[in-house]
Amino acid sequence: MIELKKITDIDTLLQWREEVIENVFGETPSEGLMNMNEAYYRSHIQDGTHHAFLALNDGLEAGCGGICLTDELPSPDNPSGKCGYLMNIYVRSVFREHGIGHEIVKRLIEEAEKIGCGKIYLETTQIGRSLYESLGFRDLPDMMKLKKKI
Secondary structure (H helix, E strand, O other): OEEEEEEOOHHHHHHHHHHHHHHHHOOOOOHHHHHHHHHHHHHHHHOOOEEEEEEEEOOEEEEEEEEEEEEOOOEOOEOOOEEEEEEEEEEOHHHOOOOHHHHHHHHHHHHHHHHOOOEEEEOOOHHHHHHHHHOOOOOOOOOOOOOOOO
16 A cells, blocks of 8 residues: 655655665765755755655655745746646655556645646656656657756
């Protein structure tokens, strides 16, 4: 049985964030990066602009996901101006293919809609693409990202 619990404990959030960085980005996060993540969580959990959930499968911690809430200028495609950026969505490999990722993303979408977000978006890996497409996400061909110069 899959259960989703809201996470507000900073230590739990940081443990999951570290695991996500190691498994998704393939690197061990530096102490500095983890300190910045801690500052982010302390600020945004407290002010309500970040909501995070832990997925339990038969009582075992199986995955996580979060949503970052922002405002943009209201527009015809987003009259409320409220945006939900889904992030840190991750399911441990032994729990994959059991619908846990689907439940996490569904819950994040519900949170965003409850708050009135007219725009919900995310970044994906190739592995997660079919999950997100099954829930209605589509590519945004008109988006661009500035490549940071090193």
